[in-house]
Amino acid sequence: MAFTHQYLLLIFSICILYIYSTQAQLLCNENSNTATTEIANNINTVLTRLVQATSTSGYSVAAFGSGQARVFGLAQCRGDVPPEECSTCIQNIVKEINTTCPNRTDARLWYDRCYIRYNTKNFFGQVDVGYGTYFSNPETVADPETFNEALTALMNQNNDLASRPENKGLGKGQTRLSDSMTIYAASQCIRDLAPSSCRVCLEIAVGDFPTYCANKKGCRVYYNSCYVQYEFYPV
Structure with missing residues (x-):
């Protein structure tokens, strides 16, 4: 019985770790305006361009439309993600943001390996820690x-490394606490x-x-x- 209890506890812990490590961070700004047909079409155009450009370069920005219907978009993969994996991640993230944030003029979504954002307001080059x-x-x-x-x-x-342009906004490292414990960490900036x-x-x-996250x-x-x-496992 003790073995069964320990086994179930291990399975439970693994499940928690999996959910924790694959969690996507999504924000559909419900305070943003409802997209008109013109804006919705412009969003689709921007997302299509981002998929095409980011899949090969790992990072891209795009803007389309005019006046209040103009849409700004940005997509990027983590600095160490290879092109094929980046392409898959960006395609999947665009599908999800289209499904989960319909008709919103402001949305952004983080995956472990990639990120996408669009808005009818120009956010390029601005530090945004509001959410x-x-x-x-x-x-x-x-x-x-x-x-x-x-x-x-x-x-x-890591922060020093991430702030150097040649590192594509990414700083990664690790440090040993003991023979059996190592901290792995990453810092990633949006490249604009x-x-x-x-x-x-x-x-x-x-x-x-x-x-x-104290201690x-x-x-x-x-x-x-x-x-x-x-984390206490590679990131």
Whole structure:
């Protein structure tokens, strides 16, 4: 019976980990205007262009239409994602945002490996931390002091890397706490940000760790302009 209990607990933990690690972050702005037929057509045009361009370059922006019906869009894959995987991710994310955010003039969606956003307002190059989403592992670390010291150093290193244009907005790294424990972390900026703006966004996101993920074994903070995460498994 004890074996059965432990086995079921393991299965339950794996299921929680899977849900946690594959969670998509979606925002359909219900306060935005309902899309007119013209705007809806412009959204479709922008999304089509983003799929075509991002699949090969890993990042693209597009705008289409005129006046109040003009639509701005941005899509990108994480800086280390190969083209074939990027193409699949972008195609899937466009399908989902079309299904889950119909008739909205403002929507954005994060996957683990890619991101898409569109709006009738020009958001290009602007730091946007007005809406955040937070996920944390329910388990806590055994030695918070050692953990937080190592995590702070790692995130500072990653943020420096992410703010360098040649790294495509991505900073990744790892640090060992012991022979059996390693922290893996990543920082990602949207690539239309200037290096200084990227750093600002990432510092705000990391600054949320003590509030939403204090001493947790994993955390993800998503904003519209950047995200940060750390885990005890490769990211």
